Amino acid sequence: MDELRYQIDLLNAMNQKLSRNEKAYRAILDTSSNAFLYYSFEDDRLEVIGNWSFFFDFSIKEVKDVTQILECVEEKYVLPLREIAYLEKTGIEFAIQEAMLTESKKWIEFEVTVNYNELKQPLEKILCVRDITKFKMQNDELAYMAYYDILTGLYNRNYFVRVLGEWLRKAEATKDVVAVMFIDIDDFRKINDSLGIIAGDEVVQLFGQQLKEFESDKVIVSHFNSDLYCIAIYAPYGNRSVEFIYNSICDNLRKPIRLIGQEEMNLSVSVGVAEYPEAAGTALELINCAEIVMFRAKNQGKGTIQYFDAKILNEFLENVTIENKLKDAVYNENFSLYFQPQFETSTKTLRGVEALIRWKDDKGSFISPSVFIPIAERNGAIVPIGNWVVEESLKAYAAWRNKYNYPLVMSINISAIQYKRPDFVANLMRLLEEYDIQPSQVELEITESVLIDDFARIIDKMRVLRNYGLRVSLDDFGTGFSSLSYLKNLPIDTLKIDKSFIDTVVCDNSTKVITESIILMAKKLNFETVAEGVETEEQYEYLKQIKCDTIQGYLFGKPSSFEEIEQLLEKVE
Secondary structure (H helix, E strand, O other): OHHHHHHHHHHHHHHHHHHHHHHHHHHHHHHOOOEEEEEEOOOOEEEEEEOHHHOOOOOOOOHHHHHHHHHOEOHHHHHHHHHHHOHHHOOOOEEEEEEEEOOOOOEEEEEEEEEEOOOOOEEEEEEEEEEOHHHHHHHHHHHHHHHEOOOOOOEOHHHHHHHHHHHHHHHHHHOOOEEEEEEEEOOHHHHHHHHOHHHHHHHHHHHHHHHHOOOEOOEEEEEEEOOEEEEEEEOOOHHHOHHHHHHHHHHHHOOOEEOOOOOEEOOOEEEEEEEEOOOOOOHHHHHHHHHHHHHHHHHOOOOOEEEOOHHHHHHHHHHHHHHHHHHHHHHHOOOEEEEEEEEEOOOOOEEEEEEEEEOEOOOOOEOOHHHHHHHHHHHOOHHHHHHHHHHHHHHHHHHHHHHHOOOOEEEEEOOHHHHHOOOHHHHHHHHHHHOOOOHHHEEEEEEHHHHOOOHHHHHHHHHHHHHOOOEEEEEEEOOOOOOHHHHOOOOOOEEEEOHHHHHHOOOOHHHHHHHHHHHHHHHHOOOEEEEEOOOOHHHHHHHHHOOOOEEEOOOOOOOEOHHHHHHHHHHHO
8 A cells, every 4th residue: 555655746746846847848938039849640639839830820739720820821831831831741750841931921931840750640730839939130241242232222343253254254255255344433532521421421321322333244343442342244245345334434523523522523434444355364364454444544644544455464564574673672762863964054163963863673674763763652652762861962972071062962762652741851861861961051952742732731841941051852844743833832952854855946936936935934033944854965065055044964064973073073173
């Protein structure tokens, strides 16, 4: 009897434990965001567990009610769901299918599990319903980011390159042409500087919307970064030709772009075009060729289109080679200075010298300053180069003064980038003090390009330099942005007449009129005049006749080494 009671008590305890466990499991399932249907094939029993009402507004009481789920999803998911709803007919144990609910637009995942006995007869089936809307949105966002640019909604660079590569493989088989247009908004940096990057982003978006109009099954438009865009055209023809798209872009830009703040922006673009198979055989090479010729378009005055040819590519590759060599030259200070004498026209007395940089590459060949200086200005190397020129010039001057005590004027060319640096004046004055040179013995030659941006600040810096006693010369006058309206306000000492005038001054009456007018005007403004490139006696006699103050050129002195200038100084001592 005691043994029987013990067994009964044990069973009661186990039942209570099972009951408590069942309550715990149900509590967990009821608080879960998922819903479950449990069906027992043995006793034809159906149970609904969890948060069913979150998904559906009907209840499930019998197996046949399950078909109501099929009425709640979009049509394309009905058949796949029907198949997993009756999974036991296939003998498969597990299946998952996602679907979107028609009304709520929720994404639902249906997971079905069927348990079988050893005879492969179904014992029980469990349907789990879970909300995957957030997961789908995250996936969609990741997919969007994989293909699209967030700022403009256009295709991003990676996807563009991928599609372009597929088009080139297709074009190889079909012998078609694929064109790439590389587009850059001109002077975009000024927009950012004047209105801020938010306005700049808005310009990028609005222009991108204009480009999106050209998209089709054979035209893909991409935003690369900043103000750069790329368009690929498969088998360009008619209204999907390069000419049609470019002309349409220009037509659109004839009207200013209006920003949210009501500012109106007049834009222009520079466009480079390269075509497969003429320019390149791969997607990246084709884009690179289009970008190269886009920069050529920009350098030729902006607002233009440039088509690829082999000459442009060769020039670009040559510049890249020079740029790489220039980095080593700057690091190793692998330059030399030559000095071209300047003489007073009336007496042929040595007035001074102009310091000229020279560079031999690793093969011993001279590379012209007209080639490497523009490259240095583009990549920033002009600053250390310019600093080296200034110090070496002053060092040479100090050596000559200490040895010969001749009252030379040392003329030093200063680049626009170097001149505009905030520490330029302080560094120059430090070097003058270090080499014990009077500021009046140094003349800084600047070109008219210095005056283009921020004219007032440039003039203020000129005044500071002249207040210290330095001389300022305006170089290459007449070849750039000459304007008599600003010339009268320039605090300069010297006006240098460009060689292009001197070359024809003897034989061309128009050049004579211009040259005589420049010299007369300079005298009225109390400027000294220097004629560059004097190579013949006829030129010299004419310049002497019209009272040009100073001459410089091969007639009396070519650019010379430090030692050759010493020999000249020994003669004039």
